[in-house]
Amino acid sequence: MAQRRSNRQVQPQTGTDKAFGLALREIRTAKGLSQEGLAHEAGVDRSYVSLLERGLKSPTLRMVFKLAGILGVAAAELVGRTETVMGTRPPDPGSGFSR
Template sequence: MAELRKARGLSQEVLGFEAGLDRTYISLLERGQKSPTLDTVFTLCGALDIPFSQLAIMTQAKLEEVHE
């Protein structure tokens, strides 16, 4: 998620504001210390202006990369 946020030139604070979430929660998500609900994932997709399917594909690719 941090890569997407940075690619769009957003700070954690701005993304949090756009998604209605606290900046510290965004930070915890990006560091893998919290797991978002599905509702939160959809909210973040809206704030990042990407379809859920794109996020799912990117996440799957990252997981495959880690498990190689």
């Protein structure tokens, strides 16, 4: 009997996806929120949050705004942290955060 393969494919990570995932995890853990809690608030499965954080999925722009809102940060902050992780945006010397 042939096994069924899933149509879902996990794409290899890119530098941007990996950096976004690291930034997302950093902010989420700083807020004391679990992957499960974030997923519940966003209306997605916990495994999707895990895939995002591991850089194996790319979020839509809508999801970036949704996640940022749940985390209590501006979408620009989430993207700015991503740029900082990638090394394309230096952190603010006063706060250590990207502006």
